[in-house]
Amino acid sequence: MNFTLLDTIEKTRSAVLATILTTSGHTYKKRGDKALFELDNPFPVYGNFGSQCVDQDLVKWAAEAWGSGLPRQVHVSTADVADADFGYGTYCGGELDILLEPILESHRLVYRKLRQRLENKDRCYLVHDLGTGSLSISDSETEERDNVLVEPVTAPLDVFMFGATPLAQKVVAYLQDTDFLPHVIDWREAYLDKFRGKCATTLYENDFPFDENSLVLVLSHSFSMDRKVLMAALEARCAYVGLLSSTKRRDKIYEDLADEGIAAQDVAGIRSPVGLDITARSDAEIAVGIVAELIGFKNS
DSSP states (O other): OOHHHHHHHHHOSSEEEEEEEEEEESOSSOTTOEEEEETTOSSOSBOOOSOHHHHHHHHHHHHHHHHHTSOEEEEEEOOSTTOOSSSSSTTOOEEEEEEEEEOOHHHHHHHHHHHHHHHTTOOEEEEEETTTOOEEEESSOOOOOTTEEEEEEOOOEEEEEESOOHHHHHHHHHHTTSSEEEEEEESOHHHHGGGTTTSEEEEOSSOOOOOTTOEEEEOOOOHHHHHHHHHHHHHTTOSEEEEOOOHHHHHHHHHHHHHTTOOHHHHHTSBSSOSOOSOOOSHHHHHHHHHHHHHHHHHO
């Protein structure tokens, strides 16, 4: 669950959260995907389920759920040949079961606590009582019971970008509303100013906040600083390490890392040039390739 959804829940009143419970056939969105609907708003305020026709039906059903104050499960069929735009291709269609939950003040309190848990990187579970509509947080996966949905919740993955560059600005923008949490690190405080209020920022002084779950993008263009951050990322056994560099510069950095005693297989694990090869030229295009590679890594 990403923080954009939690922020939207916090600031939206008269809202109903839709969660896909099951799918069959070819559907654009899958189990666990969410959208947030607000009364008297013809469009979702967060997310969507791939078809304006389906979303409009959900707006109506969400209003009914809000009126009752209780969860409601609805079934959506897109198998009719007249509804060909919900799947990827013509007439592919599918079936979805969707849970609609009115967001009451009691739920909002739970989501605030959930945000704190996710900020602390705690794995936890949301327990939805489909009869009473109550919502709670559990530290362990409780046994499934009739009329109870147990939803595992994991924190967004930390993406640490070293180098407060124009490219990093594009990457941060693309990472909004995803299951990634961007951080920008730079040794130049003035460079970080453009990122404040948009993502977490850290002024580099002596060390890096990396661990084995971190995803690291090295983007600064400073040879000595890039080499230093790569050393730290490899020593921390970070899950993903990407380097923006020319081949000549990259090879020299690799030589220096080997001279510092970094194992060859660890150096070989660095992704450089970082990002999918889409023949990108501009910062915007390069950022698309980088974010696409991060998504592929997360989903692999």
